Amino acid sequence: MLKTFSIGGIHPSDSKISKDCKIEVLPLPSKVYISVAQHLGAPATPIVKPGDAVKVGQVIAEPAGFISAYVHSSVSGTVKSVGPRKDLAGNNMTHIEIDVEGDEWAEGIDLSDTLVTAIPEDNKAILEKIKLNGVVGLGGATFPAHVKLCPPPGKKADCLILNGAECEPYLTSDNRIMIERSKEIVVGAAIMKQVLGGCPAVIGIEENKPEAIAAMTAAVAELQKTAKGYDGISVMTLKKKYPQGGEKQLIDAVMGRQVKSMGLPIDVGAVVQNVATSLAVYEAVQKNMPLITNVLTVTGDCVPMEKQHNYKFRIGMPLSYIAEYAGGIPEQAVKIVSGGPMMGKAIANLDATTVKGSSSLLYLTAEQTVRKAESACIRCGKCAEACPMGLEPFLLQKYARHNMTDELEENAVQDCIECGCCLYSCPANIPLLDIIRIAKGDVIKIIRGRAAKK
Amino acid sequence: MERLIVSPSPHLHTKTSTKSLMRDVVIALLPAVVVSVLFYGWSELLVLGTSVASCVLLEYLITKYLLKKACTVGDWSAVVTGVLLALNLPSTTPWWVVFIGAVVAIGVAKMTFGGLGQNLFNPAIAGRVFLLISFPTYMTDWTRPQGFIGGGLDTITGATPLGAYAEGGVSAISEISSLDLLFYNIGGSAGELSAIALIIGFVYLLARKVIRPYITLSILVSVAAFSGIFWAINPEVYTGPGFNLLTGGLLLGSIFMATDYVTSPMSNLGGVIYGFGIGVITMLIRYFGAYPEGVSFAILIMNSVVPLINKWCHAKKYGRA
Numbered sequence: 001m002l003k004t005f006s007i008g009g010i011h012p013s014d015s016k017i018s019k020d021c022k023i024e025v026l027p028l029p030s031k032v033y034i035s036v037a038q039h040l041g042a043p044a045t046p047i048v049k050p051g052d053a054v055k056v057g058q059v060i061a062e063p064a065g066f067i068s069a070y071v072h073s074s075v076s077g078t079v080k081s082v083g084p085r086k087d088l089a090g091n092n093m094t095h096i097e098i099d100v101e102g103d104e105w106a107e108g109i110d111l112s113d114t115l116v117t118a119i120p121e122d123n124k125a126i127l128e129k130i131k132l133n134g135v136v137g138l139g140g141a142t143f144p145a146h147v148k149l150c151p152p153p154g155k156k157a158d159c160l161i162l163n164g165a166e167c168e169p170y171l172t173s174d175n176r177i178m179i180e181r182s183k184e185i186v187v188g189a190a191i192m193k194q195v196l197g198g199c200p201a202v203i204g205i206e207e208n209k210p211e212a213i214a215a216m217t218a219a220v221a222e223l224q225k226t227a228k229g230y231d232g233i234s235v236m237t238l239k240k241k242y243p244q245g246g247e248k249q250l251i252d253a254v255m256g257r258q259v260k261s262m263g264l265p266i267d268v269g270a271v272v273q274n275v276a277t278s279l280a281v282y283e284a285v286q287k288n289m290p291l292i293t294n295v296l297t298v299t300g301d302c303v304p305m306e307k308q309h310n311y312k313f314r315i316g317m318p319l320s321y322i323a324e325y326a327g328g329i330p331e332q333a334v335k336i337v338s339g340g341p342m343m344g345k346a347i348a349n350l351d352a353t354t355v356k357g358s359s360s361l362l363y364l365t366a367e368q369t370v371r372k373a374e375s376a377c378i379r380c381g382k383c384a385e386a387c388p389m390g391l392e393p394f395l396l397q398k399y400a401r402h403n404m405t406d407e408l409e410e411n412a413v414q415d416c417i418e419c420g421c422c423l424y425s426c427p428a429n430i431p432l433l434d435i436i437r438i439a440k441g442d443v444i445k446i447i448r449g450r451a452a453k454k
Numbered sequence: 455m456e457r458l459i460v461s462p463s464p465h466l467h468t469k470t471s472t473k474s475l476m477r478d479v480v481i482a483l484l485p486a487v488v489v490s491v492l493f494y495g496w497s498e499l500l501v502l503g504t505s506v507a508s509c510v511l512l513e514y515l516i517t518k519y520l521l522k523k524a525c526t527v528g529d530w531s532a533v534v535t536g537v538l539l540a541l542n543l544p545s546t547t548p549w550w551v552v553f554i555g556a557v558v559a560i561g562v563a564k565m566t567f568g569g570l571g572q573n574l575f576n577p578a579i580a581g582r583v584f585l586l587i588s589f590p591t592y593m594t595d596w597t598r599p600q601g602f603i604g605g606g607l608d609t610i611t612g613a614t615p616l617g618a619y620a621e622g623g624v625s626a627i628s629e630i631s632s633l634d635l636l637f638y639n640i641g642g643s644a645g646e647l648s649a650i651a652l653i654i655g656f657v658y659l660l661a662r663k664v665i666r667p668y669i670t671l672s673i674l675v676s677v678a679a680f681s682g683i684f685w686a687i688n689p690e691v692y693t694g695p696g697f698n699l700l701t702g703g704l705l706l707g708s709i710f711m712a713t714d715y716v717t718s719p720m721s722n723l724g725g726v727i728y729g730f731g732i733g734v735i736t737m738l739i740r741y742f743g744a745y746p747e748g749v750s751f752a753i754l755i756m757n758s759v760v761p762l763i764n765k766w767c768h769a770k771k772y773g774r775a
Binding site for chain 1: 458459460461462463464465466467468470471472474475526529531569570571572666715716720721768769770771772773774
């Protein structure tokens with residue numbers, strides 16, 4: 001019996017249309033716009049000014065707090081401007097505009113293909129490299145990676161979980177890197193595992209990615225035979241169920257432990273990192289390569305097979321440039337999503353640029369995505385059955401519509417992970433998550449306010 | 455593609471809708487409908503037709519002219535109520551009695567509370583119980599009309615197995631074999647006729663994930679356990695589990711009426727408690743009550759407890775054990 005998480009979950013069609021499309025490298029555009037807010041936490045502070053010459057991999061913005069990250073230039077050329085530009089939701093954020101000239105890399109970056117399997121011994125130096133190279137979690141939240149790898153005093157990691165679930169329909173970038181860069185990912189895992197004190201590492205992959213499972217299993221076996229420091233790493237095949245890749249769900253599936261409400265994974269001895277983060281850690285530590293590239297899937301039901309792609313992009317490329325290069329926007333598309341169809345963001349501004357965590361350009365048709373008119377709740381309980389947190393969305397939305405914050409808190413609205421299972425399952429098309437998301441924000445504010453007063 | 459839609463996640467939606475769920479319930483009822491029409495003939499068709507047409511028409515008229523809101527008959531829930539009400543009535547019921555049943559089911563039990571999703575009591579059962587109390591002669595006339603197939607040509611007023619037991623005790627039902635009960639009953643409402651047809655519907659509902667099995671199984675298990683204990687103590691006085699599971703409206707009630715989304719508890723644990731209550735009350739009425747059959751009353755009584763059950767039973771939450 002394959003393992004999976006114990007509460008709720010749904011089974012949408014996985015639609016991994018582009019799973020066999022090999023990763024292609026996108027050519028450089030003439031201009032990039034690099035955002036200083038590509039991570040969770042405080043936006044970074046720009047340290048370049050118009051007219052400065054920059055090289056690929058050079059730091060152009062520094063962290064502005066403990067939870068923040070370095071940002072590097074993804075191209076070589078001249079800084080044209082530093083100022084506000086709209087992100088994909090249409091909000092203004094500081095971007096650094098660079099005119100691309102050639103492709104000259106900063107010194108100290110190893111551009112060769114050689115696999116470096118020997119892991120440095122000094123954990124402090126490793127963490128410093130991860131931080132200096134701007135590595136953030138690439139599973140969705142873009143939380144600075146080095147922070148997660150330093151458990152607070154008194155807390156110990158029992159298990160490093162590598163998230164290769166890729167449970168969102170359509171997305172295939174993690175699948176491709178697990179097939180094409182399997183060894184690098186395993187080296188990354190070994191590095192993080194050593195930093196965490198040598199706990200076992202489990203790479204969790206859903207059963208619908210047999211090629212990735214085979215490649216990762218082979219990579220682990222080979223590295224265990226030929227190099228030191230790779231014991232205790234294993235691949236675990238998981239049952240296909242959304243949202244398996246949710247941090248809390250994955251911990252439940254792999255370790256059989258549940259994180260307490262408002263708690264952190266490390267409280268139950270878990271550290272979860274995405275496989276793409278592991279690859280970024282490998283490049284940062286073994287190759288001194290900053291996080292300036294990632295892989296993005298161009299896909300959708302309305303995209304013909306020859307226009308389905310997995311692209312290696314550099315940060316700062318306008319999404320419109322990628323869409324154009326991939327063959328234009330399909331006519332039937334009415335919505336473009338950055339990220340998966342369950343938790344991704346609808347793009348309001350296609351001139352926005354790629355960031356470290358960009359994972360897709362997903363084209364959806366009207367038939368797929370236009371919401372139908374809401375009708376009366378028939379109390380079928382399908383939302384509660386689907387909720388992976390064991391919440392009762394039908395009840396929460398009722399309380400939320402009446403602003404009953406005490407009842408909302410009692411019924412754990414703050415535990416909502418916004419996975420969308422409730423809204424997806426509702427036969428009456430009630431916008432459950434839309435309503436609950438707002439209520440959750442209000443309740444968390446109240447909880448934080450109460451904690452601050454004490 | 456000039457303008458893009460921008461809305462919050464999720465961006466996909468299940469194909470299951472209220473309409474598709476209700477349609478599935480109607481499909482699941484088809485085997486029972488077919489069997490009852492085959493064995494009860496034209497008179498059963500008349501009851502079914504009157505019931506479904508009245509329920510749909512009444513909901514249409516009430517939403518349009520009384521409530522003045524969007525018409526909801528497109529969601530198929532009125533059709534479900536119509537079919538269930540018909541299957542709960544003897545096939546000899548006059549059309550105007552069926553119509554009164556529909557008025558109570560749709561007009562009183564459903565629309566008065568605000569329509570689908572708001573009603574406290576199962577509409578079809580409310581209609582049936584109203585008729586049972588108001589028109590007892592029609593409602594207990596188990597004359598077997600001429601069917602399209604089957605040997606029931608005699609038009610002598612018969613009694614249901616449960617009716618016979620209520621009057622004559624265990625000896626009055628000694629000649630009924632359980633095989634008769636499983637395939638087609640010797641007398642009763644259309645929906646009581648064939649256990650097999652109802653069970654096919656149950657399997658379909660489970661396979662299509664329309665209902666969860668907890669409520670139905672809880673009712674059946676508690677009826678079997680309750681009657682099993684009494685039967686073991688004194689088989690001369692009390693009927694056994696097999697007889698009780700297959701007679702009356704137990705299967706129809708436990709599969710199609712007690713599992714009504716709106717009037718049953720939301721959680722699995724709540725469903726088990728609710729089913730246990732229905733099972734026990736049914737058997738109390740059958741053994742000790744004035745009526746031969748108790749499923750309808752049991753479901754109505756437990757319907758009224760559902761809000762309390764929902765308050766007590768919640769799903770198990772992640773990380774809060």
